[in-house]
Amino acid sequence: MFLFRRSGASSTRASLHALRALYRSFIEENGPEARSRRLLRDWLSPDQRAQFDAEGCFEVTGSHTGRRYRVHYGTVSNVVRLDEAGQPETGWCFIPQGALAAGDVMLAQKIALETDEMAALALANRFSPKVQRPRVVRRAY
Template sequence: MFLFRRRGVDSTRLRALRSLYLIFIEQNGPEARARRLLRDWLSPEQRAQFDAKNYFEVTGSHTGKRYRVHYGTVSNVVEVDASGQPATGWCFVPERALAVGDVMLAQKIALETDEAAVLALAHRCSPRQPSLPRVVRRAY
């Protein structure tokens, strides 16, 4: 980070500088940049939905079916029936590891441009979104 001599440097200044540096990294790191890029590609309706519910809906290019792309990278695409209920889960990701926003953007573009090819490669999975892992506490 920065090199300072211990003498003559106020510790509160160091803490303030460190917190400023951490905020900068948090706002300009790969995850934040990927999320900003995703938001730039979303329509105003999708962006509002993503901000409110942490997912957005996409219409498939060939069948016109609706898909919900949840925040995440694996098993995060759900086909939605006419009543808005999850029908089928789909799992497809890019070949390389990417930030969450980049994966979601790739899934959005793939479904909107070549739905048939994507579903031919995708794996079916449970339409239920995985919950957060439970914390197991052990008695020692």
């Protein structure tokens, strides 16, 4: 037969701590935020991917006007139109319906600006880019 030793409380506590750490790492690597970020990176051009990895944002060229937009990491008020000098000119807020992770929202914004810029901006709310953007708050699991 099998012989089992009865483990002490400290051993059980250590096992639970290790299990929680494993669960947290699994969620960080496979949760909705991580999956949406991987999908976004797959759709970015090599230049956009490098900029996103370095700065947490990437630039997109509008399909109709050829203007440049910078899409920052986040879901709200994260698109800024740039002037010729690359400085923020006008902020735009538009998001797809539903509760989506930040990477999914950013991918939808990228596709909208690159394929039908005027329709996306017709739905968007304008804001002043001079106002400090709220910092991204990540969920603690």
